[in-house]
Amino acid sequence: xxxxxxxxxxxxxxxxxxxxxxxxxxxxxxxxxxxxxxxxxxxxxxxxxxxxxxxxxxxxxxxxxxxxxxxxxxxxxxxxxxxxxxxxxxxxxxxxxxxxxxxxxxxxxxxxxxxxxxxxxxxxxxxxxxxxxxxxxxxxxxxxxxxxxxxxxxxxxxxxxxxxxxxxxxxxxxxxxxxxxxxxxxxxxxxxxxxxxxxxxxxxxxxxxxxxxxxxxxxxxxxxxxxxxxxxxxxxxxxxxxxxxxxxxxxxxxxxxxxxxxxxxxxxx
Amino acid sequence: xxxxxxxxxxxxxxxxxxxxxxxxxxxxxxxxxxxxxxxxxxxxxxxxxxxxxxxxxxxxxxxxxxxxxxxxxxxxxxxxxxxxxxxxxxxxxxxxxxxxxxxxxxxxxxxxxxxxxxxxxxxxxxxxxxxxxxxxxxxxxxxxxxxxxxxxxxxxxxxxxxxxxxxxxxxxxxxxxxxxxxxxxxxxxxxxxxxxxxxxxxxxxxxxxxxxxxxxxxxxxxxxxxxxxxxxxxxxxxxxxxxxxxxxxxxxxxxxxxxxxx
Numbered sequence: 001x002x003x004x005x006x007x008x009x010x011x012x013x014x015x016x017x018x019x020x021x022x023x024x025x026x027x028x029x030x031x032x033x034x035x036x037x038x039x040x041x042x043x044x045x046x047x048x049x050x051x052x053x054x055x056x057x058x059x060x061x062x063x064x065x066x067x068x069x070x071x072x073x074x075x076x077x078x079x080x081x082x083x084x085x086x087x088x089x090x091x092x093x094x095x096x097x098x099x100x101x102x103x104x105x106x107x108x109x110x111x112x113x114x115x116x117x118x119x120x121x122x123x124x125x126x127x128x129x130x131x132x133x134x135x136x137x138x139x140x141x142x143x144x145x146x147x148x149x150x151x152x153x154x155x156x157x158x159x160x161x162x163x164x165x166x167x168x169x170x171x172x173x174x175x176x177x178x179x180x181x182x183x184x185x186x187x188x189x190x191x192x193x194x195x196x197x198x199x200x201x202x203x204x205x206x207x208x209x210x211x212x213x214x215x216x217x218x219x220x221x222x223x224x225x226x227x228x229x230x231x232x233x234x235x236x237x238x239x240x241x242x243x244x245x246x247x248x249x250x251x252x253x254x255x256x257x258x259x260x261x262x263x264x265x266x267x268x269x
Numbered sequence: 270x271x272x273x274x275x276x277x278x279x280x281x282x283x284x285x286x287x288x289x290x291x292x293x294x295x296x297x298x299x300x301x302x303x304x305x306x307x308x309x310x311x312x313x314x315x316x317x318x319x320x321x322x323x324x325x326x327x328x329x330x331x332x333x334x335x336x337x338x339x340x341x342x343x344x345x346x347x348x349x350x351x352x353x354x355x356x357x358x359x360x361x362x363x364x365x366x367x368x369x370x371x372x373x374x375x376x377x378x379x380x381x382x383x384x385x386x387x388x389x390x391x392x393x394x395x396x397x398x399x400x401x402x403x404x405x406x407x408x409x410x411x412x413x414x415x416x417x418x419x420x421x422x423x424x425x426x427x428x429x430x431x432x433x434x435x436x437x438x439x440x441x442x443x444x445x446x447x448x449x450x451x452x453x454x455x456x457x458x459x460x461x462x463x464x465x466x467x468x469x470x471x472x473x474x475x476x477x478x479x480x481x482x483x484x485x486x487x488x489x490x491x492x493x494x495x496x497x498x499x500x501x502x503x504x505x506x507x508x509x510x511x512x513x514x515x516x517x518x519x520x521x522x523x524x525x526x527x528x529x530x531x
Contacts, residue, residue: 001457004458050488050489053488053491054437054441054488057433057436057437058433058437060429060433061430061433061434061437064430064433065426065430067426071425071426072511075499075514075518078496079514079517079521082522082525083521086521086524086525089525089528090528200433200491200492200495201493201496201518203492204489204490204492204493204522205521206525207489208489208522208526209525209528209529210529211462211485211486211489211529212526212528212529212530213529214462216485217460218447218458218459218460218481218482218485219457219458219460221485222444222447222481222484222485223448223458225444225488226441226444226445226448229441
């Protein structure tokens with residue numbers, strides 16, 4: 001009962017922080033559940049993947065309603081993400097826990113690195129004749145026309161993102177969004193929305209494996225998911241999105257500490 | 270589909286639209302509003318201004334408005350909307366109307382160019398007295414790209430949008446019921462999930478473990494249903510390329526369901 005409430009509060013904090021920083025909760029949920037609550041890492045991955053599906057469905061509904069999601073591109077890339085997710089999900093179920101700790105630690109280090117500045121990296125997007133589409137930018141009210149470049153590179157990155165997602169129970173947007181903006185030439189907002197659109201299907205693909213294999217435990221997954229949902233609802237109301245460097249720096253330090261601890265768990269024993 | 274189509278448009282609609290299976294969430298339900306609002310803010314570093322731009326309609330998420338049935342007169346609701354949001358949202362909202370009228374008139378949708386559909390759509394919206402500043406097609410869509418016809422994408426978006434919201438609301442409700450029942454009976458939460466059939470059975474017996482497992486399953490299968498919905502839309506539009514793409518994705522998901530059991 002007390003654990004239940006504590007896990008819910010943990011989810012609440014993750015949802016708060018995640019929505020303020022614009023990042024999925026998985027990178028926080030898994031270290032917190034394993035290091036703080038002593039939950040088995042595969043159970044933590046199962047709880048995280050459930051929360052990822054919930055937040056992705058909720059945010060996805062809003063993005064799609066805005067017309068900001070490139071649904072067709074998303075569906076093409078989902079071919080790669082779901083294949084990656086199946087491979088990742090099966091691997092995670094079979095792999096000894098210490099390897100998962102090790103891989104998670106390394107991915108966390110990458111996330112710390114990539115958090116330096118994602119939003120500033122938008123190049124000039126323009127129609128390319130491949131999957132051209134458009135959306136209305138809510139900030140300027142103007143219309144943005146754009147197409148896609150280097151679809152093959154996008155497919156490859158999507159496979160990796162899906163694989164990491166299935167393996168570690170995180171969304172994988174942190175891998176897809178930079179590729180979609182920098183390599184495929186998509187506008188940042190469209191990339192975020194489209195990446196989020198794919199995350200639901202990708203996460204569900206590996207989640208059914210976790211469910212079938214008994215790694216989704218209601219007493220961990222339900223309070224986590226409900227907490228994250230509630231936290232993400234409150235987050236944006238607390239004085240807007242704190243995008244100041246301070247919050248991001250705290251977040252980076254936190255993730256770095258988690259990365260070191262996870263890597264330690266992989267090496268020690 | 271051309272010649273023997275029933276004239277009654279109502280009979281045709283389920284194929285193109287998501288079946289209104291679950292009682293579609295009432296648009297003005299405050300719970301639904303807040304649920305959408307947080308979704309609005311989550312996982313996005315890129316969209317800080319949206320909140321600020323909706324000063325006089327704080328309760329109504331823009332995504333929610335497009336949930337309203339196309340015939341609903343929701344003029345009052347959108348008054349406070351920023352101009353751009355209104356344009357984008359209106360186009361989403363009127364999409365089903367175009368399909369309806371085209372079908373009622375017996376027009377073959379595959380033959381009708383997207384642009385023509387679009388024009389009808391705007392006219393219809395004007396006649397119905399809906400948005401005062403119904404946008405001209407050209408201003409909303411610009412030069413229509415060859416690969417993606419905007420009308421199609423909007424039908425697709427509408428389906429996806431509804432499936433996601435219904436699935437999310439349903440699973441949240443089930444999880445909350447399970448949690449409450451569990452706490453009321455003073456039990457600890459179950460430490461294992463149930464296979465779908467058992468979960469159903471226990472929901473009928475009003476046992477919390479059933480609600481919790483079923484809630485998790487509904488959440489988990491919402492994206493699967495979304496893919497099925499997309500398949501139906503592409504089939505309806507005879508877009509064979511994307512029909513193939515989504516069927517492939519669906520097969521991969523089925524594969525993982527099987528792998529989870531083995």
